[in-house]
Amino acid sequence: MSKALPLRRRTDWVGILFAVALTVVILVPMLVVITWSFANVWRFPSVLPQQFGLKFWQMTLARSDVWSAFGLSLTLSAVVTAISAAICLPAAYAFARMEFPGRNVLFFSFLAGQAFPKFGLLVAIAAIFLQLNLIATFWGVVLIQLVGTLLFMIWIPVAAFQAVDRRMEEAARDAGAGPLRVFWSITLPQASPTIFSAILLSFVGTFYETEGAWLIGAPQIRTMPVLMISFINNQPVIQYGAVLSVLLWIPSLIALVFTRRVVNSGSFARGFGG
Amino acid sequence: MSKLTIAEVSKAFSTTRAVDSFSLEVADGELVCLLGPSGSGKSTLLRMIGGFETPTSGEIRIDGEDVTRLPPERRPTGMVFQSHALWTHMNVFNNIAFGLKLRRLPAVEIRQKVEKVLDLVGLAGYGKRHVTQLSGGQQQRVALARSLVLEPKILLLDEPFASLDQHLRERLREEVRDIQQRLGITTLFVTHGQDEALALADRIVVMRDGKTEQADRPEMVYREPATPFVAGFIGSMNLVSGQVADGVFTHSAFRLQVSASPGSALLAVRPEALDIAPANAGQGMAAIHRVTDFGINAVVDLSLPDGTRLKANVPDARAWQVGQPVDLVPRAFALYRDDKILLRS
Incomplete structure (x- = not known):
């Protein structure tokens, strides 16, 4: 509790080094991709494109399949996240606050789903979906992507609910609130910053999810990442891929802006038990 | 006029009997301190009166009405927790007004009541403050105000000042005593600090292993301890x-x-x-x-x-x-x- 004397902050060289390294490996490739997307002509050995322009943006955005894929990806992510929240949040509350047989085993089974190579699992599921006529349908992809969100949407909210002081809930009961009212007015608001970060993670994760969407959804259901893969495979024009990449970053950027608040409050780290 | 009757109440957890056939009558307007070392069952007893634990056997009556099986939200009790348990996503006003809003009181009346109780605990004008901006003592006062504003028949305090420093603790307990006497509210106060009990209580109930060792006026507990445990626990x-x-x-x-x-x-x-x-x-x-x-x-x-x-x-x-x-x-x-x-x- 003692107030320390104001320390002269020593220059944090290690921190700076990390920041520089991160910038190099993350920001530089992003800058290159962005530059590519605005390059009409860029030939070796020039350091900068010979001609800047919006040619490939116009060409990409003029394609109806890009827009439909973008819309589809957004819809998919929203639907998957909403269903996931509806299923996982009550489950997370149960994990956090109730004792029931098999609780721990069930809790760690969500980790098991992520711990093994996904592709084998997907192929097996695809075989089952084929019989259920879910292959190449919207809801088939929703189902498969739902599985990918479970870990985030259960583990993080569990930590969030566990971090809510029981006494706060009891005080609300004491003031005359019933159990549901307590959950709505006390527990959920207390846990909401962390839960919000879980929802964002699940939304962005679903938006970028490729293997499931491709294996279950192809050929009718073409999400943005799936479309990008086919672009890159069919036309070795770097600019197409670059434009699509930049488009794909949009949800991430939006998410980042929101998450900053959450991360600053420290509850994000708490969600991971930090 | 509120009387609390605890009749032969027991609480057994899986391995221990936290409260063992405990009986007590608290008269209207009386302040009774439950005093005992940790693990003596005093907090469990208080939580049973508040409705947060269900007795294994026995009966709790408030003004003759059996409340043993009622959930906390339907009991005329108000609890102040050790950790203050204020809702950190609300400001002071909303913390205190929460229970009044649940009772669907008109907004004007809510405002008046909150202002009055804030004044009572010495925090007039603090309504808009965020609870995390308050000091430990102020937070505990808000917690007290939050309970008092609902005009409970029985006020329950669970070691409310345990996390405060000595000086503040002494000041707050005098304030609590003043407020309690002014309102004439029947109060049960749990503490493990003998000086707190001696300073506050009309009557002290010394507890050990879920049972009453002695229930008496403070000066009697000090001067004529009924058992060696009380003798050793109170004073030197x-x-x-x-x-x-x-x-x-x-x-x-x-x-x-x-x-x-x-x-x-x-x-x-x-x-x-x-x-x-x-x-x-x-x-x-x-x-x-x-x-x-x-x-x-x-x-x-x-x-x-x-x-x-x-x-x-x-x-x-x-x-x-x-x-x-x-x-x-x-x-x-x-x-x-x-x-x-x-x-x-």
């Missing part, structure tokens, strides 16, 4: 065990004429009732181990030949030296046998 006490034979209590350091039946017995002497007198070199029942000077008086730590340590209060520290042999003369004492009082002198 010298306790030595010895034998009674032929009307004499014998211990290596004491020989006292007593009118008690023969057998083993426990002698209890308060430090302020234990006189010491200089003895000749090589004699004496005890040796002075340490002298602690408090200015207005001093405490002498005594060491008996068998290693037992005793304390005696003396008026002047300068009259005594470490190592000095002394004789012990109890002015007043009590004898206990089988956890019960045998005699008091």
Whole structure:
């Protein structure tokens, strides 16, 4: 509790080094991709494109399949996240606050789903979906992507609910609130910053999810990442891929802006038990 | 007019009996302190009255109405928690107004009530503050206001000042006492601090292992402890065990004429009732181990030949030296046998 004397902050060289390294490996490739997307002509050995322009943006955005894929990806992510929240949040509350047989085993089974190579699992599921006529349908992809969100949407909210002081809930009961009212007015608001970060993670994760969407959804259901893969495979024009990449970053950027608040409050780290 | 009746209440957890057939009547407007070490069941008892635990058996009545099985939201009790348990996503006003809003009171009335209770706890004008911006003492006052604003029949306080520093604790407990007396609200106060209990209570219930050791006015609990446990728990006490034979209590350091039946017995002497007198070199029942000077008086730590340590209060520290042999003369004492009082002198 003692107030320390104001320390002269020593220059944090290690921190700076990390920041520089991160910038190099993350920001530089992003800058290159962005530059590519605005390059009409860029030939070796020039350091900068010979001609800047919006040619490939116009060409990409003029394609109806890009827009439909973008819309589809957004819809998919929203639907998957909403269903996931509806299923996982009550489950997370149960994990956090109730004792029931098999609780721990069930809790760690969500980790098991992520711990093994996904592709084998997907192929097996695809075989089952084929019989259920879910292959190449919207809801088939929703189902498969739902599985990918479970870990985030259960583990993080569990930590969030566990971090809510029981006494706060009891005080609300004491003031005359019933159990549901307590959950709505006390527990959920207390846990909401962390839960919000879980929802964002699940939304962005679903938006970028490729293997499931491709294996279950192809050929009718073409999400943005799936479309990008086919672009890159069919036309070795770097600019197409670059434009699509930049488009794909949009949800991430939006998410980042929101998450900053959450991360600053420290509850994000708490969600991971930090 | 609110009376609390606790009749033969027990609470058993999987391995322990936290509260064991406990009975108590709290009169209207009375402030009763439940005092005991941690694990004595006092908090469990309070939580059963508040409705957060269900008794395994027994009955809790408020004004004659059985509330034993009612959930907390339907009991006329108000609880103040040790950790204040304020809702950190609301400001002070909303914390206090929460219960009033649930009761669907008109907004104007809510505002008036909140302002009045904030004034009562000395926080007028703090409504818009965020609860995390308040000091520990202020937070606990808001918690008190949050309970009081609902005008509970029974106010329950669960070690409310345990996390505050000594100075603030003393000030707040006086304020709580003032408010309690002004409102005339029946109050149950759980604490493990004997000074808190002695300063606050109309009546102290000393608890141990889920049972009442003694329930009495504070001065009686101090002056006439019913059991050796109470004697040792409240205030400072010298306790030595010895034998009674032929009307004499014998211990290596004491020989006292007593009118008690023969057998083993426990002698209890308060430090302020234990006189010491200089003895000749090589004699004496005890040796002075340490002298602690408090200015207005001093405490002498005594060491008996068998290693037992005793304390005696003396008026002047300068009259005594470490190592000095002394004789012990109890002015007043009590004898206990089988956890019960045998005699008091």
